[in-house]
Amino acid sequence: VQLQASGGGLVQPGGSLRLSCLASRFPLDDYPVGWFRQAPGKEREGVSCISSGAGDGIIYYIDSVKGRFTISRDNAKNTVYLQMYNLRPEDTAIYYCATDARGPGTNCDVGSWFSEREYGHWGQGTQVTVSS
Numbered sequence: 001v002q003l004q005a006s007g008g009g010l011v012q013p014g015g016s017l018r019l020s021c022l023a024s025r026f027p028l029d030d031y032p033v034g035w036f037r038q039a040p041g042k043e044r045e046g047v048s049c050i051s052s053g054a055g056d057g058i059i060y061y062i063d064s065v066k067g068r069f070t071i072s073r074d075n076a077k078n079t080v081y082l083q084m085y086n087l088r089p090e091d092t093a094i095y096y097c098a099t100d101a102r103g104p105g106t107n108c109d110v111g112s113w114f115s116e117r118e119y120g121h122w123g124q125g126t127q128v129t130v131s132s
Contacts, residue, residue, distance in 0.1 A: 003123030005097045010129045011087055019082040021097030021123060029053035029073060032100035032108045033080040034119055037093035037128075044096070046114030050080060052100075055107040062114065064090075087130045094125035 002024040011017055021033060032051050038044040048071040051058045059071055070083040080097060100106055101120030112118050 003097055003099065003121060005095060005123040005126045008095060008126035008128045010131065012132050013088055013130055015087050015130070016083070016085045017087065017128060019084065019095055019097075019126060019128070021080040021082075023078045023099075027075075028078050028080060028099070029075045030104035032102075032106055032113070033071075033073075034098050034100070034108070034113060035071065035080075035082045036096045036098065036116065037091075038096070038125070039090075039093040042093075044116060046116075047095070048082060049108035049113035051107040052105055054105040058107045058110075060108050060110070060113050084128070087128075089130050092128060092130050094127050096122055096125045098122045 004022045007019040030052055032049055034049040035047045036044050037047050047062055047065055049060045050071045068086045072081050098119035099121045100118055
């Protein structure tokens with residue numbers, strides 16, 4: 001099981017980035033996938049979660065990114081994306097993707113999708129810096 005996050009970079013406030021989470025050796029569509037971020041001096045926080053392809057299509061976002069970030073899948077590329085618009089300096093962080101530890105066919109759980117303990121496999125982070 002291997003996940004690789006990419007797509008980070010330096011962008012001005014108001015700009016956009018698209019992060020990618022590529023899976024190797026297993027079908028990413030079988031699992032819920034979460035995006036997390038960790039800013040300097042802060043704990044890692046859940047940003048978004050997309051349920052498995054066999055789930056109910058449930059997606060969650062933290063309040064601070066609703067309307068600005070969109071999570072999606074491209075099963076042909078075995079990839080989950082996090083499209084980020086209207087970026088703010090407070091979005092600066094290392095972003096990580098992870099798969100749910102509960103196994104195939106499950107949904108993001110409303111009460112725990114944002115908890116690191118829900119996720120069993122993590123990719124390396126990709127740095128997003130929003131600054132003028």
